[in-house]
Amino acid sequence: MVALTSLSPSPPPSSPSPAAPRRRPPLPPLHIRTPSPRARTCRAVSVASATPGADDYHSIIRSLNSRGRHVPRKSLGQNYMLNSKLNEELVAAAGVEEGDVVLEIGPGTGSLTAALLEAGATVFAVEKVDSVALLFLGLIVLIATEVLIRDRAKFF
Numbered sequence: 001m002v003a004l005t006s007l008s009p010s011p012p013p014s015s016p017s018p019a020a021p022r023r024r025p026p027l028p029p030l031h032i033r034t035p036s037p038r039a040r041t042c043r044a045v046s047v048a049s050a051t052p053g054a055d056d057y058h059s060i061i062r063s064l065n066s067r068g069r070h071v072p073r074k075s076l077g078q079n080y081m082l083n084s085k086l087n088e089e090l091v092a093a094a095g096v097e098e099g100d101v102v103l104e105i106g107p108g109t110g111s112l113t114a115a116l117l118e119a120g121a122t123v124f125a126v127e128k129v130d131s132v133a134l135l136f137l138g139l140i141v142l143i144a145t146e147v148l149i150r151d152r153a154k155f156f
């Protein structure tokens with residue numbers, strides 16, 4: 001298992017030597033929304049993008065384009081949900097309720113994760129691809145769980 005904190009890039013060294021390995025640039029600041037009373041028992045805090053809106057399509061596309069020019073790979077099933085209403089319907093169809101614990105394999109952009117959090121679930125997310133995991137981290141902060149297992153194959 002990989003601790004979430006270990007995925008966060010370290011601050012760049014003050015005087016990098018030419019032989020030093022390249023480090024990822026720091027993530028942009030996260031704008032954390034105060035959890036609603038309904039989401040109080042959540043171990044994760046969703047951020048602004050958890051709120052469904054008419055502009056879901058554009059914000060997801062913007063996010064996908066912003067992190068390392070992520071190009072979705074068919075071999076990894078990287079199809080992303082652009083309509084958060086559908087995510088809500090999926091969560092309702094699955095009967096996810098407050099206090100449930102959900103293991104989500106492949107959170108991708110985190111759009112379904114956000115709907116699960118809104119329903120009051122605690123979500124453990126497993127994402128294989130680093131660039132997608134970083135994209136996901138831009139949307140969701142896992143606070144108490146602090147665990148992001150990157151490869152389902154290694155987990156099971």
Ligand SMILES: C[S@@+](CC[C@H](N)C(=O)[O-])C[C@H]1O[C@@H](n2cnc3c(N)ncnc32)[C@H](O)[C@@H]1O
Nearest residue numbers: 076079080081106107108109112126127128152
């Ligand atoms: C269908 S997409 C996720 C869609 C997501 N609900 C969304 O709307 O953004 C599937 C995700 O599974 C990830 N994935 C593929 N193979 C995986 C594996 N072995 N372990 C964990 N994640 C994996 C992909 O990188 C991708 O982000």
